[in-house]
Amino acid sequence: MTKIDYKSLTLGELKTLLGEMGQPAFRAGQVYSWLHQKQVTSFEEMTNLPQALRDRLAQEGYITVHKVARKLVSKLDGTQKFLFQLRDGNCIETVLMKYKHGNSLCISSQVGCRMGCNFCASTLGGLVRNLTPSEMLEEVYAAQRESGEKVASIVLMGIGEPLDNFDNVMQFLEILSSPEGMNLSLRHVSLSTCGLVDGIYKLMEKKLQLTLSISLHAPNDEIRNRTMPVNKKYNVAELMKACRDYFRVTGRRISFEYALIGGVNDRPQDAKELAALLKGMPCHVNLIPVNPVKERGYQRGSRESIARFQQQLEKLGINATVRRELGSDINAACGQLRRAAEQEAQQR
Numbered sequence: 183m184t185k186i187d188y189k190s191l192t193l194g195e196l197k198t199l200l201g202e203m204g205q206p207a208f209r210a211g212q213v214y215s216w217l218h219q220k221q222v223t224s225f226e227e228m229t230n231l232p233q234a235l236r237d238r239l240a241q242e243g244y245i246t247v248h249k250v251a252r253k254l255v256s257k258l259d260g261t262q263k264f265l266f267q268l269r270d271g272n273c274i275e276t277v278l279m280k281y282k283h284g285n286s287l288c289i290s291s292q293v294g295c296r297m298g299c300n301f302c303a304s305t306l307g308g309l310v311r312n313l314t315p316s317e318m319l320e321e322v323y324a325a326q327r328e329s330g331e332k333v334a335s336i337v338l339m340g341i342g343e344p345l346d347n348f349d350n351v352m353q354f355l356e357i358l359s360s361p362e363g364m365n366l367s368l369r370h371v372s373l374s375t376c377g378l379v380d381g382i383y384k385l386m387e388k389k390l391q392l393t394l395s396i397s398l399h400a401p402n403d404e405i406r407n408r409t410m411p412v413n414k415k416y417n418v419a420e421l422m423k424a425c426r427d428y429f430r431v432t433g434r435r436i437s438f439e440y441a442l443i444g445g446v447n448d449r450p451q452d453a454k455e456l457a458a459l460l461k462g463m464p465c466h467v468n469l470i471p472v473n474p475v476k477e478r479g480y481q482r483g484s485r486e487s488i489a490r491f492q493q494q495l496e497k498l499g500i501n502a503t504v505r506r507e508l509g510s511d512i513n514a515a516c517g518q519l520r521r522a523a524e525q526e527a528q529q530r
């Protein structure tokens with residue numbers, strides 16, 4: 183019999199399960215609170231449950247708990263990067279960033295990725311599997327436990343494509359924001375996608391309060407086809423239509439990510455084209471100097487060219503900021519730590 187993954191269950195599902203075990207109605211709330219508010223890692227810590235129930239829960243299921251395979255702390259800005267090992271031995275990355283307004287956690291949604299963006303390290307080994315809701319929740323809980331810090335906001339911008347793991351991500355968000363759980367408002371959550379248009383429409387129907395982030399990275403199909411294979415399935419025009427529909431239906435301003443790659447998408451004509459593309463859309467552009475990934479051979483442009491790109495967008499009426507880099511001394515680009523650890527393991 184497969185074991186039950188308790189941490190992936192909503193309160194309603196847990197109520198049904200414990201009801202079937204013949205438990206009184208209040209038990210589910212107790213277990214849920216231990217898992218998601220107190221965030222314990224063992225049944226033995228659930229001290230208000232009868233011993234017999236603790237034993238039965240342990241026999242029939244498990245609590246997802248990540249092992250810390252590696253932890254790096256930036257000397258420059260205190261950014262903490264975790265390589266977490268999952269029950270099946272796979273590893274994922276989670277990054278805790280400290281800002282004045284609170285700590286932000288960047289979490290992974292899949293082991294690997296199949297989107298194939300050619301500047302990204304996460305996709306080099308392809309997709310291994312989706313993360314479960316409990317594995318995503320445990321990224322948050324383990325990061326809090328291991329750092330002693332409270333997580334105030336979450337970005338789904340680590341390894342993986344969240345809209346390619348739609349149902350588990352939705353279940354994760356439901357548990358994360360539940361008042362009986364960690365109770366984190368979705369206003370403090372950003373979900374980033376490379377542009378899976380069908381997923382954007384599915385997300386739109388949920389009318390969640392989260393911020394949708396689009397990894398655009400190119401102002402036209404010619405460049406985007408070269409760097410992001412997803413563009414061959416959903417081109418720039420289709421993506422932009424989905425974004426406009428998303429805003430119309432949800433009223434939530436969209437955030438666009440644009441990684442500046444020297445000589446590829448950072449020329450003055452690219453800024454002009456990007457401004458024209460986004461004209462009239464309530465949005466914000468995050469410019470990110472591309473993180474050079476060894477296998478990819480891309481370089482970032484000069485500091486001046488990045489500033490020029492930003493100024494040009496602003497002049498054309500597009501709200502744009504250059505993202506402050508954090509953790510540059512600890513290999514913070516997504517997928518790089520996991521990849522380095524895998525390569526070391528192969529060499530052993």
Ligand code: SAH
Pocket residue numbers: 297299301302303338339340341342343344374375376377395396397399439441470471472473474475515516
């Ligand atoms: N799959 C999702 C979320 C994960 S990637 C998405 O594509 O949005 C998080 C962000 O980092 C994306 O905007 C992605 O394009 C960007 N990114 C990936 N590799 C990068 C690199 N080498 N330099 C800068 N940004 C990168």
